[in-house]
Amino acid sequence: MPTPGSASAPDTRLEIQQPDAHAQYILREAREIAYVLRQLGARRAIVTAWYGHAGDFLTTGVIDVATDNRNLILDLGRDEAAIAGALAAGRLLCATQLDKVKIQFPLERLERCTHEGFPALRTPLPDILLRLQRREYYRLSAPSLDSLACQIPLRDGHKIHARILDISGGGLAIVAPPGGEDLQVGTIFENCRLELPDSPPLTVSLQVRNVFRMSTRGGSEVLRAGCQLVHLRAAEANLIQRYILKTERERNHYRA
Structure with a gap:
């Protein structure tokens, strides 16, 4: 069984790792990406941020998106080992769901910060975001x-x-x-x-x-x-x- 902070590596499970194969579901405009991320924050969706090559992950969530759509604020969490691993990683792959729609996006340059007086994590807004309907297209x-x-x-x-x-x-x-x-x-x-x-x-x-x-x-x-x-x-x-x-x-x- 996986231990806290580790699970099976997502190599074959995250479509965001093959953006060309899922180009029709990829968002690239900052305004559109920020809109989806704000929805995640409003719904308090749990985000799994994978890092490293051993299937390690940090459980987090979206707290805020900067008004200029440049930075993303994430929940810090309590798993210090996972936090340290995520901070040390050069790139994270995030996965969650919103209304049964898969949401996936990469993150880079994660750092600690203080947001409204509380410890949090800050990262630049992702350049791409995948929004993939699980069973059928949203009409x-x-x-x-x-x-x-x-x-x-x-x-x-x-x-x-x-x-x-x-x-x-x-x-x-x-x-x-x-x-x-x-x-x-x-x-x-x-x-x-x-x-x-x-x-x-x-x-x-x-x-x-x-x-x-x-x-x-x-x-x-x-x-x-x-x-x-x-x-x-x-x-x-x-x-x-x-x-x-x-x-x-x-x-x-x-x-x-």
Whole structure:
């Protein structure tokens, strides 16, 4: 059994160690990273900070994020051996969860400090942060004020102009006119034009996963299709993730 301050090494368990393989889930902007870290602090999430090569770790938590988004303040903890090991390590790998979503990030240059009169740990804000849904993607319902749309080119040269109902890092649900017989399950549409607010149009590939007819409140019939984003490049994935995170942040602000 592992002793306090040690456990199995996380080499094969932390996706943050392979950022290129999980590029669509990686945040790189300081403002977005700081927002997630502040959520961890507000929820008092327990963070496991791995260091060294023997599976040693420090159990900590986020206390505060500097207003300039440059420094992160962590709970000191009581395990002096683990604290000493973490301070001596050149790099730490941190892992936690927030609403069943994996959160992972590296830390460097950890040091002791005093925060609001209490001993704590200070480190520069991480350059990257992984935000990975455990089982399925978080789906964001399209805000009523945003006009999220998608143009799907057909083989005959025509286009389906669809409205987006919800969107995630893995796909989207759209509503199309009832004449969209080309929306067949399994069909892949290349060069689709995805339009998000405050962003240039994205060119993506969509594979239809499910289709069914539905009636609107006005009594008209439309097609609702669930589509998977396939062959998604890191740049497009980051823009979609940035939009979802920005919208989440704005909704939480208005709810507060």
